[in-house]
Amino acid sequence: MTGAGCKETRSTCPYCGTGCGVLLRPDGMGGLAVRGDPNHPANRGRLCSKGLALGETLGLEGRLLAPQVNGCETDWDIALDLVASRFRQAVDRHGPGSVGFYLSGQMLTEDYYVANKLMKGFLGSANIDTNSRLCMASTVAGHKRAFGTDTVPGTYEDLEEADLIVLVGSNLAWCHPVLHQRILATRESRGTKLVVIDPRRTASCDQADMHLKLRAGSDVALFNRLLVDLYEGGALDADYLSNVNGLGEALEAAFASDAAVTGLSDSEITAFCSLWMRTEKVVTIFSQGVNQSTSGTDKVNAILNCHLATGRIGKPGCGPFSVTGQPNAMGGREVGGLANMLACHMDLENKSHRTAVQEFWGAPAMPDRAGLKAVDLFRAAGDGRLKALWIIHTNPAVSMPEADAVSAAIKACDFTVVSDITAATDTARLADVLLPAAAWAEKDGTVTNSDRTISRQRAVLPPPGQARADWDILADAGRRMGWGEAFGYQAPAEIFREHAALSGLSGSFGLDFDISGLAAISGQDYDDLPPQRWPVSRSRLGGRFFADGQFFHPDGKARMLPVRCCPPAAAQGRRYPFRLNTGRIRDQWHTMTRTALAPRLSGHLAEPFADIHPQDARTLGVKPAGLLRLSSPHGQAILRARITADVQPGDLFVPIHWTGETAPSARIDRLVAAAVDPVSGQPESKATVVAAERWQPAWYGFAVSSLPMTPLADYWAMARTKTGYRAELAGLASLAEPEAAARDLFALPEAEVQIMTDRCKGIARLALIQDGKVMAALFTAPEPVAVSRDYLAGLPGIGAAGVLTGRPAADQPDPGPVVCACFSVGAKTILHAIENGGLMSVSDVGAALQAGTNCGSCRPDIADLLARRPFRQAAEKDGSE
Numbered sequence: 001m002t003g004a005g006c007k008e009t010r011s012t013c014p015y016c017g018t019g020c021g022v023l024l025r026p027d028g029m030g031g032l033a034v035r036g037d038p039n040h041p042a043n044r045g046r047l048c049s050k051g052l053a054l055g056e057t058l059g060l061e062g063r064l065l066a067p068q069v070n071g072c073e074t075d076w077d078i079a080l081d082l083v084a085s086r087f088r089q090a091v092d093r094h095g096p097g098s099v100g101f102y103l104s105g106q107m108l109t110e111d112y113y114v115a116n117k118l119m120k121g122f123l124g125s126a127n128i129d130t131n132s133r134l135c136m137a138s139t140v141a142g143h144k145r146a147f148g149t150d151t152v153p154g155t156y157e158d159l160e161e162a163d164l165i166v167l168v169g170s171n172l173a174w175c176h177p178v179l180h181q182r183i184l185a186t187r188e189s190r191g192t193k194l195v196v197i198d199p200r201r202t203a204s205c206d207q208a209d210m211h212l213k214l215r216a217g218s219d220v221a222l223f224n225r226l227l228v229d230l231y232e233g234g235a236l237d238a239d240y241l242s243n244v245n246g247l248g249e250a251l252e253a254a255f256a257s258d259a260a261v262t263g264l265s266d267s268e269i270t271a272f273c274s275l276w277m278r279t280e281k282v283v284t285i286f287s288q289g290v291n292q293s294t295s296g297t298d299k300v301n302a303i304l305n306c307h308l309a310t311g312r313i314g315k316p317g318c319g320p321f322s323v324t325g326q327p328n329a330m331g332g333r334e335v336g337g338l339a340n341m342l343a344c345h346m347d348l349e350n351k352s353h354r355t356a357v358q359e360f361w362g363a364p365a366m367p368d369r370a371g372l373k374a375v376d377l378f379r380a381a382g383d384g385r386l387k388a389l390w391i392i393h394t395n396p397a398v399s400m401p402e403a404d405a406v407s408a409a410i411k412a413c414d415f416t417v418v419s420d421i422t423a424a425t426d427t428a429r430l431a432d433v434l435l436p437a438a439a440w441a442e443k444d445g446t447v448t449n450s451d452r453t454i455s456r457q458r459a460v461l462p463p464p465g466q467a468r469a470d471w472d473i474l475a476d477a478g479r480r481m482g483w484g485e486a487f488g489y490q491a492p493a494e495i496f497r498e499h500a501a502l503s504g505l506s507g508s509f510g511l512d513f514d515i516s517g518l519a520a521i522s523g524q525d526y527d528d529l530p531p532q533r534w535p536v537s538r539s540r541l542g543g544r545f546f547a548d549g550q551f552f553h554p555d556g557k558a559r560m561l562p563v564r565c566c567p568p569a570a571a572q573g574r575r576y577p578f579r580l581n582t583g584r585i586r587d588q589w590h591t592m593t594r595t596a597l598a599p600r601l602s603g604h605l606a607e608p609f610a611d612i613h614p615q616d617a618r619t620l621g622v623k624p625a626g627l628l629r630l631s632s633p634h635g636q637a638i639l640r641a642r643i644t645a646d647v648q649p650g651d652l653f654v655p656i657h658w659t660g661e662t663a664p665s666a667r668i669d670r671l672v673a674a675a676v677d678p679v680s681g682q683p684e685s686k687a688t689v690v691a692a693e694r695w696q697p698a699w700y701g702f703a704v705s706s707l708p709m710t711p712l713a714d715y716w717a718m719a720r721t722k723t724g725y726r727a728e729l730a731g732l733a734s735l736a737e738p739e740a741a742a743r744d745l746f747a748l749p750e751a752e753v754q755i756m757t758d759r760c761k762g763i764a765r766l767a768l769i770q771d772g773k774v775m776a777a778l779f780t781a782p783e784p785v786a787v788s789r790d791y792l793a794g795l796p797g798i799g800a801a802g803v804l805t806g807r808p809a810a811d812q813p814d815p816g817p818v819v820c821a822c823f824s825v826g827a828k829t830i831l832h833a834i835e836n837g838g839l840m841s842v843s844d845v846g847a848a849l850q851a852g853t854n855c856g857s858c859r860p861d862i863a864d865l866l867a868r869r870p871f872r873q874a875a876e877k878d879g880s881e
């Protein structure tokens with residue numbers, strides 16, 4: 001199957017829930033060429049910058065190749081016998097409540113199915129939760145309250161048939177770029193209106209008709225007002241409402257709600273409500289700005305209420321649309337991988353469901369109550385209630401709120417197992433047992449995307465070393481625990497068939513998730529499985545749900561919920577006057593274990609940052625490129641300040657991606673409070689109260705190197721470049737011996753040095769040279785270092801002339817930070833072309849430089865540069881004088 005010149009294999013991108021199809025061609029040297037699959041219904045050939053860079057992230061550097069017990073390499077027999085005996089021992093001595101699994105929406109359905117069966121059916125505990133608790137739990141709870149099941153009613157085609165698309169708490173342009181591109185493409189032909197509801201300005205706002213910059217957490221008040229306006233404007237659908245309970249109570253709550261708490265003007269609110277009301281075909285897309293909130297479930301129901309009341313659901317071009325984050329967030333919900341679910345959308349607390357599943361599995365023990373949800377699971381690990389914990393495909397020491405307490409809990413737990421593809425994560429470093437997992441492109445299985453489309457991930461590369469697929473590791477552990485028959489799987493197709501057969505039970509209870517039509521699929525048909533949307537049963541094939549007004553509550557009706565607007569968990573006050581919002585950037589994936597390996601992805605935003613409003617920056621005395629220290633009762637962080645009116649005064653925005661491996665002082669979940677939604681248990685990751693102050697180091701530094709560095713500074717952030725690495729540094733104690741510090745940093749004790757120092761100004765510039773080539777360079781100053789970073793990043797490995805100037809010679813171009821990751825086009829190159837070529841539009845820039853013409857992920861950024869073009873600034877200045 002591997003080797004150069006072989007045919008392309010269809011697979012699915014391992015990143016976001018868009019679920020794009022990819023075509024993979026191994027290059028024969030361990031790498032892959034990747035392009036978009038023109039026949040996949042999610043992307044029709046398009047890919048974003050992350051998907052296109054997949055081939056650059058597959059190297060073996062950093063891969064975990066063998067099992068480890070207490071840091072020593074061992075074999076599978078020793079490692080898995082230990083895992084099996086410690087889990088059985090814990091259950092025997094302390095009961096099933098003493099063990100737990102913490103999983104991930106990035107696991108394949110087959111992995112997830114085996115884990116859920118092992119924990120719920122055989123170890124007899126419901127202590128199995130996943131990072132979906134941090135991600136989709138509020139949507140799951142909201143869907144169940146309204147529909148009786150966790151059903152996404154619509155399909156991606158609705159995005160192309162809608163006349164109005166509302167993005168609520170979703171930065172689709174960066175987080176689901178291909179869906180965003182699909183919307184923008186139809187917008188050109190159809191004139192679809194686009195509204196963004198987000199407390200900060202994002203790339204998704206660039207092409208929007210309206211941006212409602214509401215106060216954090218106030219979405220319920222806005223949608224309550226919409227419901228009132230729909231009612232008063234006569235826009236309710238009386239026929240459809242005969243299938244819906246709860247209109248009266250929902251309206252009463254909506255009338256009692258006050259939209260003023262959104263901080264939006266009445267004219268903004270009225271304009272939004274009237275646009276929504278007069279547009280029949282409206283899709284409301286929502287994501288983490290809705291889910292990650294102490295009122296997340298109510299926010300979801302406030303949105304669903306408006307769609308149910310108008311019957312705008314399940315029909316072409318309309319409906320509420322929760323976009324899933326991870327590639328298999330939806331699959332995890334299907335297998336029932338959360339602590340309060342059973343399997344195939346059946347209910348843990350429903351006796352007939354439980355008995356049916358128990359009989360199907362031949363399970364010795366089944367819990368009848370929900371287990372511990374993520375936050376409580378780690379608390380139990382920390383206080384000794386949990387004796388054995390297995391973490392698979394997620395990095396909770398970085399991504400959980402109160403991350404320091406979570407790290408301490410993982411460390412304190414008697415026995416922790418981590419399955420990962422690398423040992424270099426903050427979580428893996430705390431494990432007793434480390435198990436090497438096969439990575440994407442090395443394993444087979446299925447994932448389900450945001451619109452219920454099941455797609456195959458396929459193996460085209462051999463797993464390195466002793467690495468094995470997650471389902472295989474779990475099934476082997478199950479056999480070693482004594483359940484040989486139940487876990488005798490030899491291939492993922494067997495697991496898929498069992499899962500599909502079990503879903504038939506769900507169908508027989510009248511539930512939505514039924515793929516029993518695939519229960520007898522042959523190995524060959526599983527290998528060839530084309531993307532298809534569930535349900536796949538005798539009575540239903542794909543399509544939308546709920547146009548017929550049939551829901552999954554016992555009475556067959558939907559429910560509107562009375563919802564009240566509650567502010568985020570803690571109020572801003574004198575001690576903690578700022579509200580910390582956190583989220584994603586375009587070119588990194590979560591804790592960066594894969595995307596940070598691709599230099600072009602790190603080129604977009606190479607350093608973590610905190611966005612702060614100019615007014616607040618002034619009050620704190622923070623200058624551009626200065627450093628900020630943020631603190632909450634749970635921890636502190638140091639971050640580069642980006643002064644911008646994109647955020648509101650009193651708000652801060654910090655990306656979630658940096659870790660102990662890449663920028664320890666920017667591991668932002670240390671600060672985030674573990675306040676959770678009372679219904680879903682989902683943490684409020686977007687509204688922690690914090691204090692902020694200027695952080696004034698004695699020196700700032702910038703370094704480039706062809707080899708990895710070992711920074712010991714108080715502040716550092718490291719990123720990949722095409723020639724090696726770059727790092728930002730800062731330290732509190734003054735740097736008396738820059739040369740000695742540089743030799744330590746770069747581990748180059750013998751290299752020749754070129755050095756320029758100005759002791760009075762406290763400036764040092766030095767390069768370490770071997771064989772006439774720059775190996776590394778360090779620039780330090782008492783102020784943020786002003787050098788051309790993108791130019792210097794290209795130097796290691798090249799001749800040493802002129803390096804100490806820190807800038808390109810006049811005849812050499814300085815590209816600036818990467819904007820277009822596909823063609824490596826920098827911001828300065830684009831600005832230069834705009835200025836000198838008179839370019840007026842994103843298409844002009846594409847025609848001149850190719851930038852933005854491939855995946856399109858950077859088109860909003862190019863639009864931003866065009867908006868800043870110098871002649872416009874000049875014109876505006878002229879106008880104001």
Ligand SMILES: Nc1nc2c(c(=O)[nH]1)N[C@H]1C(S)=C(S)[C@@H](COP(=O)(O)OP(=O)(O)OC[C@H]3O[C@@H](n4cnc5c(=O)[nH]c(N)nc54)[C@H](O)[C@@H]3O)O[C@H]1N2
Pocket residue numbers: 016017135168169170171172174175176197198199200202215216217218219287288289290293324325326581582583584585586587588589590686
């Ligand atoms: N590039 C990239 N893409 C990704 C990922 C990634 O790591 N990198 N991760 C994937 C995953 S797992 C997920 S879950 C998705 C997340 O996708 P998104 O939810 O789109 O991403 P976020 O940046 O977490 O948050 C979205 C927005 O919510 C806003 N927000 C904060 N508070 C509020 C509020 O009270 N109300 C409203 N209306 N908005 C608010 C934030 O300002 C932010 O712009 O992205 C997926 N795609």
Ligand SMILES: Nc1nc2c(c(=O)[nH]1)N[C@H]1C(S)=C(S)[C@@H](COP(=O)(O)OP(=O)(O)OC[C@H]3O[C@@H](n4cnc5c(=O)[nH]c(N)nc54)[C@H](O)[C@@H]3O)O[C@H]1N2
Pocket residue numbers: 104106131132134135136288292325326392393394395396398399400401419420421422425437438439440470582583584589590591592593594656668669672685686
């Ligand atoms: N403050 C704040 N915190 C957040 C969020 C936020 O918006 N704000 N968002 C939350 C959300 S929505 C999410 S989804 C989480 C994401 O957070 P995490 O799930 O913790 O982040 P990842 O980096 O995706 O972790 C995946 C891990 O799996 C490993 N891995 C990769 N491939 C494989 C494989 O095939 N098998 C195995 N076994 N391991 C593999 C990777 O190396 C990595 O260590 O973060 C949450 N935390």
Ligand code: SF4
Pocket residue numbers: 013014015016017018019020043046047048049050051052175176177178179
């Ligand atoms: S939008 Fe990008 S990250 Fe998401 S699935 Fe498609 S290619 Fe992958």
Ligand SMILES: [Mo]
Pocket residue numbers: 134135136325326
């Ligand atoms: Mo997520």
